[in-house]
Amino acid sequence: MQRIYIKQLKENIGKKVQIDGFVQIIRDQGNIKFLLVRDVTGVVQVVVLKKSKEAFEAAKKLTHESVVKIEGMVKEEQQAPGGFEVEAESIEILSLSDAELPIPVVEKGEQGETDQSIRLDWRWIDLRKPENLLIFKVWTLMESAFREYWVSNGYIEIHSPKLISTASESGAEVFEVKYFERKAYLAQSPQFYKQMAMAAGFEKVFEVGPVFRAEPSFTSRHATEFTGYDVEISYIQSHYDVMQEEEKAINFSLQKVKDKFGDEVKEIFAREVVVPELPFPKISMEKAKEILKSRGMTSEKEGDLSPEEERGISEYAKEKYGHEFVFITEYPVSVRPFYHMRDEKDQTLTKSFDLLWNGLEITTGAQREHRYDVLVSQAKEKGMNIDSIQFYLNFFRYGCPPHGGIGMGPNRMIMKLLGIENVRDAMFIYRGVKRLEP
Amino acid sequence: MQRIYIKQLKENIGKKVQIDGFVQIIRDQGNIKFLLVRDVTGVVQVVVLKKSKEAFEAAKKLTHESVVKIEGMVKEEQQAPGGFEVEAESIEILSLSDAELPIPVVEKGEQGETDQSIRLDWRWIDLRKPENLLIFKVWTLMESAFREYWVSNGYIEIHSPKLISTASESGAEVFEVKYFERKAYLAQSPQFYKQMAMAAGFEKVFEVGPVFRAEPSFTSRHATEFTGYDVEISYIQSHYDVMQEEEKAINFSLQKVKDKFGDEVKEIFAREVVVPELPFPKISMEKAKEILKSRGMTSEKEGDLSPEEERGISEYAKEKYGHEFVFITEYPVSVRPFYHMRDEKDQTLTKSFDLLWNGLEITTGAQREHRYDVLVSQAKEKGMNIDSIQFYLNFFRYGCPPHGGIGMGPNRMIMKLLGIENVRDAMFIYRGVKRLEP
Numbered sequence: 001m002q003r004i005y006i007k008q009l010k011e012n013i014g015k016k017v018q019i020d021g022f023v024q025i026i027r028d029q030g031n032i033k034f035l036l037v038r039d040v041t042g043v044v045q046v047v048v049l050k051k052s053k054e055a056f057e058a059a060k061k062l063t064h065e066s067v068v069k070i071e072g073m074v075k076e077e078q079q080a081p082g083g084f085e086v087e088a089e090s091i092e093i094l095s096l097s098d099a100e101l102p103i104p105v106v107e108k109g110e111q112g113e114t115d116q117s118i119r120l121d122w123r124w125i126d127l128r129k130p131e132n133l134l135i136f137k138v139w140t141l142m143e144s145a146f147r148e149y150w151v152s153n154g155y156i157e158i159h160s161p162k163l164i165s166t167a168s169e170s171g172a173e174v175f176e177v178k179y180f181e182r183k184a185y186l187a188q189s190p191q192f193y194k195q196m197a198m199a200a201g202f203e204k205v206f207e208v209g210p211v212f213r214a215e216p217s218f219t220s221r222h223a224t225e226f227t228g229y230d231v232e233i234s235y236i237q238s239h240y241d242v243m244q245e246e247e248k249a250i251n252f253s254l255q256k257v258k259d260k261f262g263d264e265v266k267e268i269f270a271r272e273v274v275v276p277e278l279p280f281p282k283i284s285m286e287k288a289k290e291i292l293k294s295r296g297m298t299s300e301k302e303g304d305l306s307p308e309e310e311r312g313i314s315e316y317a318k319e320k321y322g323h324e325f326v327f328i329t330e331y332p333v334s335v336r337p338f339y340h341m342r343d344e345k346d347q348t349l350t351k352s353f354d355l356l357w358n359g360l361e362i363t364t365g366a367q368r369e370h371r372y373d374v375l376v377s378q379a380k381e382k383g384m385n386i387d388s389i390q391f392y393l394n395f396f397r398y399g400c401p402p403h404g405g406i407g408m409g410p411n412r413m414i415m416k417l418l419g420i421e422n423v424r425d426a427m428f429i430y431r432g433v434k435r436l437e438p
Numbered sequence: 439m440q441r442i443y444i445k446q447l448k449e450n451i452g453k454k455v456q457i458d459g460f461v462q463i464i465r466d467q468g469n470i471k472f473l474l475v476r477d478v479t480g481v482v483q484v485v486v487l488k489k490s491k492e493a494f495e496a497a498k499k500l501t502h503e504s505v506v507k508i509e510g511m512v513k514e515e516q517q518a519p520g521g522f523e524v525e526a527e528s529i530e531i532l533s534l535s536d537a538e539l540p541i542p543v544v545e546k547g548e549q550g551e552t553d554q555s556i557r558l559d560w561r562w563i564d565l566r567k568p569e570n571l572l573i574f575k576v577w578t579l580m581e582s583a584f585r586e587y588w589v590s591n592g593y594i595e596i597h598s599p600k601l602i603s604t605a606s607e608s609g610a611e612v613f614e615v616k617y618f619e620r621k622a623y624l625a626q627s628p629q630f631y632k633q634m635a636m637a638a639g640f641e642k643v644f645e646v647g648p649v650f651r652a653e654p655s656f657t658s659r660h661a662t663e664f665t666g667y668d669v670e671i672s673y674i675q676s677h678y679d680v681m682q683e684e685e686k687a688i689n690f691s692l693q694k695v696k697d698k699f700g701d702e703v704k705e706i707f708a709r710e711v712v713v714p715e716l717p718f719p720k721i722s723m724e725k726a727k728e729i730l731k732s733r734g735m736t737s738e739k740e741g742d743l744s745p746e747e748e749r750g751i752s753e754y755a756k757e758k759y760g761h762e763f764v765f766i767t768e769y770p771v772s773v774r775p776f777y778h779m780r781d782e783k784d785q786t787l788t789k790s791f792d793l794l795w796n797g798l799e800i801t802t803g804a805q806r807e808h809r810y811d812v813l814v815s816q817a818k819e820k821g822m823n824i825d826s827i828q829f830y831l832n833f834f835r836y837g838c839p840p841h842g843g844i845g846m847g848p849n850r851m852i853m854k855l856l857g858i859e860n861v862r863d864a865m866f867i868y869r870g871v872k873r874l875e876p
Contacts (some may be wrong), residue, residue, distance in 0.1 A: 003673060020673045022639055022837055040592075040641040065837040069673075095808060097837035124833055127638035136640065140595040144585065154478075157578040159665040161867045162600070162648050163613075165874035175601075177624070178614045180654065180871055186615070193867065196876065200565035201460055202574065203478040209647060210600050216618065224617075227597040235441060235458045235507075370533060391876045395562055399460055399503040399535040429599045429631065433618055436603035438634065438829045 001071060007041035009074050013084055018071045019044065020094070022128065023062055024105060033059045037070065037086075040133065045077075045085040046070055058091035065105060065125070067095040105129060116422065120430055123438055127428075131268050135426065138261050139414055143208065145253035146229060155204040155231070160193030162186055162210065166388040173214045175224075186212035189407055191339075192392045194232040195368060198403040199395040203234045211407075216433050220422040221307075221360070221412070225431040232405030239341075239351040239367040242404040243327055246355065246363065247280045250325070257417070269418045274324055280355075281317050282327040288313050303332035311359035318358075324416075329353040338382040339375065340366040341404075351404070357416045365406035372396040439509060445479035447512050451522055456509045457482065458532070460566065461500050462543060471497045475508065475524075478571065483515075483523040484508055496529035503543060503563070505533040543567060554860065558868055561876055565866075569706050573864065576699050577852055581646065583691035584667065593642040593669070598631030600624055600648065604826040611652045613662075624650035627845055629777075630830045632670040633806060636841040637833040641672045649845075654871050658860040659745075659798070659850070663869040670843030677779075677789040677805040680842040681765055684793065684801065685718045688763070695855070707856045712762055718793070719755050720765040726751050741770035749797035756796075762854075767791040776820040777813065778804040779842075789842070795854045803844035810834040 001018040009017065021039035033056070035046040048059040055072075062068070072088040102121075103114050105128045119126040126132060151157070163184045167174045175186040187193075190207045197205045211228040231249075236242060257265075258273040265273050283291070289299055292312050300306040305313065305328065317326035330349045333342060340350040352366035369375045375396055379386060386393070414426045424430040429438065439456040447455065459477035471494070473484040486497040493510075500506070510526040540559075541552050543566045557564040564570060589595075601622045605612045615622040625631075628645045635643045649666040669687075674680060695703075696711040703711050721729070727737055730750050738744040743751065743766065755764035768787045771780060778788040790804035807813045813834055817824060824831070852864045862868040867876065 020839065038639065040594075040639060067837045067839045094840055095834070095838050098835050101836055124634045124638040125836055127635075127640070133639065136594050136596065140589060140593070143595060144589045147582065147585065151578060151582045155578070156478075156574050157581060158574065158866050159648065161663055161869050163650070163663050163869055163874060175622075176616045178616075179874065180652070182874075184613075184874055196562045197565075197866075200562040201476065201478060201571065202565070210597065212601070214618070225599055225601050394876075396533070397536050398539055398563055399505045400533050401458065401505045402532055428596050428635075431599050431601055436601060436617065436620075436622055438832075 003069070005041040006037070006039045006044045009044055009086065010082065010084060012074045013076055014074065016071065016073050016089070017086065018069060019046075019086060020069050021067070022105075023064060023066050023068055026059075026062055026064060035059065035062070035088075037068065038128070038130075043130075044082070045080040046072065046088050047077075047085050048088045048091070052087075052089055055088040055091045058093060059088070061093065061096070062091075063097045063099045065097040065101060065128075066093055067097075068092060069094055101125065116424060120424060120435065121437070123429060132425075134261070134264060134268055135414060135418060135420070136428065138257060138265065138417065139410065141260055142253050142257050142413065142417070143229075143410065145256035146249055147206075147208075148256075149249045149252045150204075150206045150231070153204070155206045156197070156202045158190070158194065158197055158202070158205050158207050159209065160187070160190040160196075160207055162212070164192075165391075175212050175214045188213055189228060190230045191407070192395075194230050194405060195339075195392075195400075195403065196395050198232055198234050198368075198370075199398070199400040201234075201401075203401070204232070206231045218433065220424070223411070223423055223427065223431055224433065226409065226411050226423075226427060229408040229410055230405065231408075232403055234401035234403040236367060236402060236404050239329070239353055239365065239404050242365050242367065242406060243282065243329075243353055243355075244279065246365065246406055246408075247276070247278055247325070251276055251278055254417075265418060271417075271419045273417065276323060276325050280325045280327055281321040281323050282329055282353075283313065283317070284330040285328055285332065286330065288328050291316050302334070304335045305354075305361075307359075310356050310361055314356050314359040317356075324358050326356050327353045328356065336366065338379045338384055339368050341369045342378075355406075355408075357413065360412055360416055362412045362416065363406050363408045365404065367402070367404035370396055370400045370402050441507070443479040444475070444477045444482045447482055447524065448520065448522060451512045451514055454509065454511050454527070455524070456507060457484075457524065458507050459505070460543075461502060461504050461506055464497075464500055464502060473497065473500070473526075475506065476566070476568075481568075482520070483518040484510065484526050485515075485523050486526045486529070490525075490527055493526040493529045496531060497526070499531065499534070500529075501535045501537045503535040503539060503566075504531055505535075506531055539563065554862060558862060558873065559875070561867060570863075572699070572702060572706055573852060573856060573858070574866065576695060576703065576855065577848065579698055580691050580695050580851065580855070581667075581848065583694035584687055585644075585646075586694075587687045587690045588642075588644045588669070591642070593644045594635070594640045596628070596632065596635050596640070596643050596645050597647065598625070598628040598634075598645055600650070602630075603829075613650050613652045626651055627666060628668045629845070630833075632668050632843060633777075633830075633838075633841065634833050636670055636672050636806075636808075637836070637838040639672075639839075641839070642670070644669045656871065658862070661849070661861055661865065661869055662871065664847065664849050664861075664865060667846040667848055668843065669846075670841055672839035672841040674805060674840060674842050677767070677791055677803065677842050680803050680805065680844060681720065681767075681791060681793075682717065684803065684844050684846075685714070685716055685763070689714055689716055692855075703856060709855075709857045711855065714761060714763050718763045718765055719759040719761050720767055720791075721751065721755070722768040723766055723770065724768065726766050729754050740772070742773045743792075743799075745797075748794050748799055752794050752797040755794075762796050764794050765791045766794065774804070776816045776822055777806050779807045780816075793844075793846075795851065798850055798854055800850045800854065801844050801846045803842065805840070805842035808834055808838045808840050 025036035027034040343349040355363035463474035781787040793801035
């Protein structure tokens with residue numbers, strides 16, 4: 001027999017079928033047993049009657065979360081969830097679970113009552129919850145839609161090295177690797193290499209891959225390893241061209257997510273997927289500080305936004321423009337890396353931006369400085385060790401188009417899309433200072 | 439003016455246009471200068487006449503590989519490549535290249551005459567060659583097509599951690615990372631984590647990401663960091679289900695590559711993109727050894743194939759089945775990792791396979807052992823340290839569907855697709871024992 005998915009059962013009422021899945025619930029009523037069986041598409045009630053001898057014997061041995069193959073008839077049944085159930089004719093135990101589960105799949109009482117750090121210890125059991133499965137179905141589609149936007153618009157995909165020879169941009173917060181007879185470091189971002197692709201004439205590139213940050217940070221927004229989406233494009237006029245590309249890609253992706261998963265997201269996460277209108281609102285840092293001040297918030301960080309200020313300016317954008325997204329532009333030189341291009345009219349500002357989504361920064365972007373001499377002088381001004389970045393500076397000596405780009409955090413997008421409070425719950429496996437397992 | 443791509447010029451004859459690109463060739467004939475300008479879509483001849491004063495003055499300053507913005511008329515011209523050229527009205531130098539290029543973009547004489555290691559030092563200039571650009575256009579499409587196959591067939595994408603706490607499967611050849619107060623290691627593959635996704639009930643997953651191998655290997659097929667495609671699927675009957683999924687995905691992807699890039703690949707790499715017919719031929723290891731013996735090759739590796747034998751058996755498959763691909767199946771336990779499931783009928787064999795493409799291994803796959811007790815005993819038999827893999831073994835204690843999967847190497851696929859001899863030329867940036875730059 002060919003296995004069918006649980007979501008296909010309702011079109012198979014009156015037929016004999018095979019389903020495969022995990023046994024989520026076992027209810028024993030003596031001569032009759034009820035199972036709830038779960039596969040990747042849903043949950044169904046299975047009834048096992050004493051008259052189905054073999055099936056009944058097998059059901060006696062079952063433990064919660066065992067994996068089974070069940071053959072039986074799909075029958076209408078008013079009492080069953082969805083109005084139908086499967087009457088088992090045979091049950092094959094494909095994998096018998098230990099009787100004692102370390103954490104429950106179905107939380108009793110309020111969802112999430114098991115402590116997060118225990119749930120992370122047993123992450124694969126935690127991931128069996130339908131809401132967690134939905135996170136990764138949505139992520140798969142969101143990423144696939146971003147890629148569709150990029151590929152259909154002529155972007156080239158790159159896979160840049162994560163093992164690098166120097167401690168990269170900031171010089172701090174990088175992991176050191178024992179590399180044969182020498183040291184290597186883990187890339188904090190593909191920044192240098194996507195710019196190299198511009199110098200190679202690739203014109204528009206994207207990369208999806210892990211980034212590594214040796215930050216001893218314990219917030220709900222940080223991890224030591226996470227997935228980054230990176231984009232770089234050539235022949236731009238300014239960072240406004242980069243923002244325009246980004247907002248188009250986000251609009252395209254969220255439309256796809258809404259079309260396919262809007263209803264499920266509403267049902268499970270009680271959230272509306274809002275497709276953001278184009279163009280997104282844009283506010284300069286200077287103006288943002290004024291707005292925050294007028295709303296009674298004292299500036300905590302000069303030329304930059306604290307998490308609280310990010311929430312404040314997002315609230316403003318929501319009220320004023322009815323928009324979940326807002327670009328903050330023209331960051332001062334002091335808070336931006338050396339390779340951000342400076343504003344022609346005001347050399348204290350950079351042609352850069354962050355993108356906030358409902359109060360959380362999800363993107364940093366900028367036009368890059370592609371003129372070798374200017375770049376060297378900006379690097380020196382920032383106190384960079386020129387020798388250690390000479391390989392990068394060389395990219396700009398033999399012709400390089402003007403260009404700019406962004407780094408996006410899909411974890412944070414998933415948090416905002418689904419209303420997840422902590423980044424640890426919004427990634428397949430979390431890595432932090434104290435967590436390398438499982 | 440809006441920039442147009444060079445490939446669009448032939449539909450714009452008689453019109454004024456703007457093109458952006460690198461100046462590949464400069465020919466000076468006194469009162470007239472000819473440039474070859476290259477963008478991501480092609481190359482065009484630009485003529486600069488003395489009468490166009492500003493353009494002519496700008497052209498005087500040009501060096502090879504400088505980046506320019508040119509406005510001018512597209513005119514028919516029998517002498518020009520393609521039968522047309524752009525007559526420049528203005529030339530803006532966006533980025534002036536140093537006069538002396540470290541390596542040429544247009545190789546004189548035979549292609550590839552510059553030594554590979556020097557080309558790799560200046561990889562971004564090397565990548566400007568149209569044949570190198572085409573590699574990454576093809577890769578982008580090939581990967582996008584694999585993903586389309588997976589996503590449209592219900593696979594979930596995972597991004598598993600590259601920082602892991604134990605020296606993983608083989609215990610050898612892993613890079614060590616300084617991780618705050620302890621040690622971490624770089625994942626050699628997402629093997630354990632894609633299996634974890636099976637225990638989580640994800641049923642079908644794929645991952646695209648970097649894998650790290652601390653092998654002191656200097657062959658033309660190895661790198662210390664490269665991209666891996668990983669797939670894992672649940673509720674399989676045997677490894678034959680896994681092979682079937684793989685051959686369908688490859689067939690789908692190569693059809694897309696042929697449709698879009700077949701002509702360019704033929705023109706630039708002198709190769710026919712062959713869409714492989716389904717099903718692919720399958721030969722057991724035992725039978726393969728017999729065939730090789732009958733063809734006069736002495737076995738060099740017990741139960742495994744040497745590179746020479748891989749070529750030998752691929753030649754056989756080509757002659758016998760007219761097929762570029764061949765699966766080698768049923769590897770003996772001795773040459774496979776502990777988690778490969780054993781053949782029910784012959785416990786010395788595993789339910790595993792490799793896939794060869796024109797003489798090169800591009801995939802390893804297997805059904806995995808999902809029964810905890812059997813897995814533990816196989817691990818012990820292989821001399822594994824059970825403590826260090828207990829976190830992995832735990833995945834199989836609380837219910838796990840039968841499953842299997844593959845790891846594929848896109849670098850090697852690109853080599854075989856385009857006839858590239860050395861893996862170093864088939865990846866964006868190569869990493870080897872002696873190479874961490876650029």
